[in-house]
Amino acid sequence: MANPSSLPLQEQKPRKNTIPRVVELIILFLLLSLLVYRLFHLGDHGWPWVLAFCCESWFTLIWILSLNNKWNPVYNKTYPERLLHWKPAHELPSVDMFVTTADPVLEPPIITVNTVLSLLAADYPANKLACYVSDDGCSPLTFHALVEAAKFAKLWVPFCKKFNIAVRAPFRYYNGESSWSEDSSLEFQDEWKKIKDEYEKLCQKIEEASQTSAPWDLTVDFAAFSHTERRNHPTIIKVIWENKEDLPNGLPHLVYISREKLPKHPHHFKAGAMNVLTRVSGVMTNAPFMLNVDCDMYANNPQMVLHAMCMLLGAKNERDSGFVQYPQCFYDGLKDDPFGNQLVALFEYPARGIAGMQGIFYSGTGCFHRRKVIYGLSPDSTVTKGELGDESLQNTFGKSTKFSKSAAQILSESQVKTQNPSGLSSSLEAAYQVASCSYEHGTSWGEKVGWIYGSATEDVLTGLTIHGRGWKSAYLTPEPPAFLGSAPSSWPTTLIQQKRWSTGLLEILLSPKSPIIVLSKGKLHFRQCLAYVWIQMWAVRSIPELCYAALPAYCIITNSHFLPKVHEPAKFIPVALFLIYYIYTLSEYLRAGLSIQTWWNNQKTLRIIPMTSWFLGFLSGILKFLGLSETMFEVTKKDQTTGADDTNANVGRFTFDESPVFVLGTTILLVNLAALALGLLRFRSTIRGGDGSGVGEILCSVWLVLCFWSFFRGLFGTGKYGIPFSVICKSGALALLFVQFCKWNSMG
Numbered sequence: 001m002a003n004p005s006s007l008p009l010q011e012q013k014p015r016k017n018t019i020p021r022v023v024e025l026i027i028l029f030l031l032l033s034l035l036v037y038r039l040f041h042l043g044d045h046g047w048p049w050v051l052a053f054c055c056e057s058w059f060t061l062i063w064i065l066s067l068n069n070k071w072n073p074v075y076n077k078t079y080p081e082r083l084l085h086w087k088p089a090h091e092l093p094s095v096d097m098f099v100t101t102a103d104p105v106l107e108p109p110i111i112t113v114n115t116v117l118s119l120l121a122a123d124y125p126a127n128k129l130a131c132y133v134s135d136d137g138c139s140p141l142t143f144h145a146l147v148e149a150a151k152f153a154k155l156w157v158p159f160c161k162k163f164n165i166a167v168r169a170p171f172r173y174y175n176g177e178s179s180w181s182e183d184s185s186l187e188f189q190d191e192w193k194k195i196k197d198e199y200e201k202l203c204q205k206i207e208e209a210s211q212t213s214a215p216w217d218l219t220v221d222f223a224a225f226s227h228t229e230r231r232n233h234p235t236i237i238k239v240i241w242e243n244k245e246d247l248p249n250g251l252p253h254l255v256y257i258s259r260e261k262l263p264k265h266p267h268h269f270k271a272g273a274m275n276v277l278t279r280v281s282g283v284m285t286n287a288p289f290m291l292n293v294d295c296d297m298y299a300n301n302p303q304m305v306l307h308a309m310c311m312l313l314g315a316k317n318e319r320d321s322g323f324v325q326y327p328q329c330f331y332d333g334l335k336d337d338p339f340g341n342q343l344v345a346l347f348e349y350p351a352r353g354i355a356g357m358q359g360i361f362y363s364g365t366g367c368f369h370r371r372k373v374i375y376g377l378s379p380d381s382t383v384t385k386g387e388l389g390d391e392s393l394q395n396t397f398g399k400s401t402k403f404s405k406s407a408a409q410i411l412s413e414s415q416v417k418t419q420n421p422s423g424l425s426s427s428l429e430a431a432y433q434v435a436s437c438s439y440e441h442g443t444s445w446g447e448k449v450g451w452i453y454g455s456a457t458e459d460v461l462t463g464l465t466i467h468g469r470g471w472k473s474a475y476l477t478p479e480p481p482a483f484l485g486s487a488p489s490s491w492p493t494t495l496i497q498q499k500r501w502s503t504g505l506l507e508i509l510l511s512p513k514s515p516i517i518v519l520s521k522g523k524l525h526f527r528q529c530l531a532y533v534w535i536q537m538w539a540v541r542s543i544p545e546l547c548y549a550a551l552p553a554y555c556i557i558t559n560s561h562f563l564p565k566v567h568e569p570a571k572f573i574p575v576a577l578f579l580i581y582y583i584y585t586l587s588e589y590l591r592a593g594l595s596i597q598t599w600w601n602n603q604k605t606l607r608i609i610p611m612t613s614w615f616l617g618f619l620s621g622i623l624k625f626l627g628l629s630e631t632m633f634e635v636t637k638k639d640q641t642t643g644a645d646d647t648n649a650n651v652g653r654f655t656f657d658e659s660p661v662f663v664l665g666t667t668i669l670l671v672n673l674a675a676l677a678l679g680l681l682r683f684r685s686t687i688r689g690g691d692g693s694g695v696g697e698i699l700c701s702v703w704l705v706l707c708f709w710s711f712f713r714g715l716f717g718t719g720k721y722g723i724p725f726s727v728i729c730k731s732g733a734l735a736l737l738f739v740q741f742c743k744w745n746s747m748g
C-alpha cells in the first residue's frame with residue numbers, strides 16, 4: 001500500500017467532451033454558412049439584410065468566444081482525508097475568514113449570524129481560524145446579533161464537532177423535519193433539543209432587538225454607535241470573542257469592523273470593505289490565507305477549508321493555485337429557476353471550461369486567496385531587500401508600521417507566526433489606523449494591491465489582475481457544495497443585479513485595466529483573455545440583441561423580409577441553426593440534472609436580460625466612461641427562505657415595478673404584438689410568398705412573444721403582478737414611435 005503521505009492531495013482530470021464539441025462546430029459552420037449566404041445576396045436587399053448580417057457576424061463572434069470557454073472542461077478532485085496524514089493538524093496554515101454585510105434591512109442580521117456560525121464551526125483547528133465581519137451598514141443591530149451569536153456559538157460549535165453535524169448553519173439545520181432518527185443516542189437527542197431551544201432564543205432576541213428602536217444601552221458596549229450615521233461615522237472595531245488560550249478545540253476569534261465613513265469620501269463599496277478587512281486582519285492575525293464570503297453564503301460543507309488547503313498546499317506548483325474558487329450555489333432555489341438567476345449552467349459549463357485554461361474567474365464569494373497574491377506578488381518572484389525596506393513598504397501599503405511589518409512577513413514568507421502576546425486588543429490601535437478613510441491615500445491599495453477599485457464587479461477585476469500576474473486559479477466543486485447562498489427571490493431584484501453586473505463588467509473592459517491591455521503585458525494567457533472579453537461584453541451584447549429582435553417586427557410592419565423565403569433552399573440554414581442550438585442547450589441542462597422547465601425558463605431570461613438589464617447596464621457603463629455619472633452598488637435583498645413555502649402559488653410569480661427595465665421589456669412585447677396583428681391581417685399574402693415578409697418573420701415574432709410571456713401576463717396582472725400603468729403608457733408610446741419609424745422608412 002502506498003504511504004498515505006505520498007498520495008496527491010488533489011488531481012485534475014479533463015472531462016470528456018467530444019459530442020458537445022462536434023455540435024458546437026456544426027453550429028459554427030451553420031453560422032458561417034448563413035453569413036456567406038447573406039454576403040452573396042447583400043445587393044438584392046435593403047438595410048434589414050445588412051443589419052441582420054452585422055448582428056449575425058456578432059453572434060458568430062460570441063459563439064466562437066463561448067466555444068473557447070467550453071473547449072477544455074476540467075474537474076478537480078481533492079482528498080481532505082489525506083491532508084491530515086500529510087501534515088499534523090497543528091502545522092496547518094491559518095486562515096482569516098471575511099464576511100461582508102452592508103445593510104441590516106436588505107441583509108437581515110440573522111442571515112449574517114448563520115453564515116458566521118457556519119464558518120466558526122468549520123472542520124479545522126479553531127486556533128488557526130479567525131472570523132472578521134465588515135459592516136458597511138454601521139448597524140448596532142448587526143453588532144448586537146453577533147455578540148449574541150458568539151454566546152450561542154459556545155454551544156453550537158462543540159455540538160457540531162462532537163456529532164459531526166453535516167450542515168452547520170443552524171437555520172438550515174433546524175429547518176429539516178427532524179434531523180435525527182430513532183436510533184440516535186439519547187445524549188444526542190437531548191443536546192439537539194437543548195440547542196434548538198437556544199437557537200430559537202437567539203432568533204427571538206435578534207428579532208426583538210430589530211423591533212424596538214434602541215434596545216441596547218448606548219452607554220456601555222454600544223457607545224461607539226451613538227451619533228453615527230451610516231455614511232458618516234468613525235471606525236468601530238470590536239473584538240467580540242478571542243480564543244485567548246489558543247485552543248484548537250475552542251472557538252475562533254470573532255471581530256466586528258465598521259470602517260470609517262465620511263460623506264464625500266469614495267468608499268469603493270465591497271472592494272473598499274475587503275481592503276479594510278485585509279489590513280485589520282493583517283495587524284491582528286495575519287494568516288497566509290484568506291477566505292471571503294458574502295453575508296448570505298454560509299458554509300454548507302464543514303470541510304471546505306480542508307478541500308481548499310488540498311489545492312493550495314497540494315498543487316505541484318504554487319502558481320497553479322493563486323486562488324481557489326468554489327461555485328456560487330443557492331439554497332431553497334425557486335422551483336425550475338423562473339428568473340434564471342441560479343446560474344447552475346453557467347457554473348457547470350463555461351466555468352469548468354475556463355478552469356481548464358488559466359483558471360476560473362474570482363466570483364466574489366466562496367474564495368480562498370493567498371495573502372501574498374493579494375499583496376501583489378507574482379509567482380516565483382523573489383522579494384528584494386529593498387522592497388522589504390520601510391520606505392518601500394509604506395509607499396505601497398501605507399503608514400502603519402505594524403501593518404508594514406506584517407506585510408513584510410507575508411512577502412518574505414517567513415514562517416514566524418505573528419506573536420500577539422498581549423492578545424488581539426494590543427493590535428486595536430493599529431487596526432483603527434488602517435481602517436480609516438484616509439489610510440489608503442497615496443498608497444497602492446485598490447490599484448496594485450488588495451481588491452482593485454473601479455468596477456462594481458470588483459471580483460472579476462481583482463481576479464483579472466491576479467491572472468495578469470501569471471497566477472492560475474483553481475475551481476473546486478466538492479459534494480456537498482461548499483457554500484450556499486440566497487439567489488434574488490424576485491424578478492425586479494434579478495434584473496437590477498444583472499444590470500449591476502453588466503455595468504461593472506463593462507467598466508473593466510473600458511478601463512486601463514481591461515483584459516486586452518493586461519494581455520499585452522505578457523502574463524495573461526490568450527485564451528483566458530478571450531474568456532474575460534466574453535464575460536465583460538455582456539452589456540455590449542444588448543445592442544445586437546435589440547437590433548436583431550427589432551428585425552422581425554420591422555419586416556412585418558414594412559412588409560419586407562430578412563430571412564430566406566420558404567421556397568429558397570437556404571431556409572434550411574436558420575431552421576437547422578435554431579433546432580440544433582436549442583437541442584444542444586437542452587442537452588446541457590439535462591446533463592447537469594436540470595429540468596426541461598428550467599431550461600425553458602432560462603432560455604426566456606437569456607433573451608429578456610440582455611435586452612433589458614444589460615442594455616441599461618450598457619448605458620450606465622457608457623455614462624461612467626464619459627465621466628457623466630458614477631456607478632452605484634445596489635445591494636441585493638436577501639431572504640431567509642424563498643421557495644420553502646411551496647403551497648404559496650405566488651412564489652416564483654413575476655412581479656413588476658416602475659423601473660426602466662420593465663419599460664424596455666414591455667415595449668419589445670408591444671411592438672411584436674402589433675406586428676403580429678398586422679401580419680395576421682395580411683396572412684394570406686404572407687403564406688403565398690412574394691417578396692414581402694413571410695413565415696420566417698412571423699415565427700420569429702411569435703418566438704419573441706413567447707420569450708416575453710411573463711410580460712404578456714403582466715399586462716393583465718393586478719397589484720405587483722401587473723405591469724404598472726405608467727410603464728405601459730411609456731412602452732405604448734415607444735412602441736408607437738417604432739411603428740411610425742418603420743412606416744416612414746418603408747415610404748422613404
Ligand SMILES: O=c1ccn([C@@H]2O[C@H](COP(=O)(O)OP(=O)(O)O[C@H]3O[C@H](CO)[C@@H](O)[C@H](O)[C@H]3O)[C@@H](O)[C@H]2O)c(=O)[nH]1
Binds near residue numbers: 294296365
Ligand atoms: O458597499 C457595499 C456593498 C456591498 N457589500 C457586500 O458585498 C456582498 C455582495 O453584495 P450583493 O448585494 O449580495 O451582490 P450580489 O450581486 O449578490 O454579489 C455578487 O456580485 C458581486 C459583484 O457585483 C460580488 O462582489 C459578490 O461577491 C457576488 O456574490 C454582500 O455581502 C454585501 O454586504 C459591502 O460590503 N459593501
Ligand SMILES: [Mn+2]
Binds near residue numbers: 636
Ligand atoms: Mn448576493
